Amino acid sequence: MTPEVEHTDVGAYALGLLEEDDRRAFSAHLADCPSCTAELTELSGMASVLAGIDPIEDDKNEHTGEVPHAEVIDLLRRKKAADRRARRGMFVIGTAAAVTLVAGGITVGSVISGGEGTAPMAHSTHSPAQESFEEGTPIAGTGADGVSGGLVLEAKGWGTHAALELKGVKGPLECELVAVSKTGERRTVTGWAVPAKGYGVPGSPRALYVHGGTALSSGDIDHFEVSTTSGKTLLTVKI
Structure with a gap:
């Protein structure tokens, strides 16, 4: 994995979308990347919340009936950024509660x-x-x-x-x-x-x-x- 791929794959890893080889490689990467570890903690909580939500009808893939993975990951990242601006760390603390x-x-x-x-x-x-x-x-x-x-x-x-x-x-x-x-x-x-x-x-x-x-x-x-x-x-x- 290139450094760029390593850092941008946090969302895909949190959602379980990586292929097996990439999943193992990214797991090894986490051991030495504090920023990805911190981001994964927050994204994992949001991914679990989104996991039970049905696909949005207007955005479904016409062949598979699913929301594109990239859009879901982008939604997670935008949600995390908005939460951080509102109050640093409150999402993680709220999840802990x-x-x-x-x-x-x-x-x-x-x-x-x-x-x-x-x-x-x-x-x-x-x-x-x-x-x-x-x-x-x-x-x-x-x-x-x-x-x-x-x-x-x-x-x-x-x-x-x-x-x-x-x-x-x-x-x-x-x-x-x-x-x-x-x-x-x-x-x-x-x-x-x-x-x-x-x-x-x-x-x-x-x-x-x-x-x-x-x-x-x-x-x-x-x-x-x-x-x-x-x-x-x-x-x-x-x-």
């Missing part, structure tokens, strides 16, 4: 991480997660094995929104951010994969940022944990 209500606290997070070099043109250098973190007042966490980081919390009508910064973590790992209530109840806020090169470490100096939500109110939360799927706690944030 909706999934919290439906799935009991499991939410969608977005990631921006550290490939070296300059971010591709026409892509934001900051994800909604990083913007939320940098605009708030972080609560520092206590890490293990050189891991550091913190959380920015925001009370919502549906619960609590959390933005996480994480440094000093090496992969490959699968991790979760978990809210632990004062009664010991555990609610998963969001999850992600850490590639082998890691985040906030020599050779990959940029931090990882994710965000999500929990139905627990901040007053009911004792602390947050960043844990691996094998059960190891990497970071604890007491609130």
